[in-house]
Amino acid sequence: MNNRDEVRDSNGNLLYYFESLRGEKIVRDSSGNLLGSVGMGQTRDALGNLVLIGEQPEVLYKGPTQL
DSSP, X not given: OOOOEEEEOTTOOEEEEEEEETTEEEEEETTOXXXXXXXXXXXXXXXXXXXXXXXXXXXXXXXXXXX
16 A cells, blocks of 8 residues: 555546655656655756645646646
């Protein structure tokens, strides 16, 4: 059993999950691709660019235009 936090849709399909690393949570999609990270009051994309102030991993999964 993996020790990770998972986010699933209403059908039980894995959307994305978190892995803890140095006080941050690394966000990956269901295929294991890096989406970005959340931590210290910030959300960053896979390149480390600041996406927004606040920890909102759903922005990394859905994209800012789909919220």
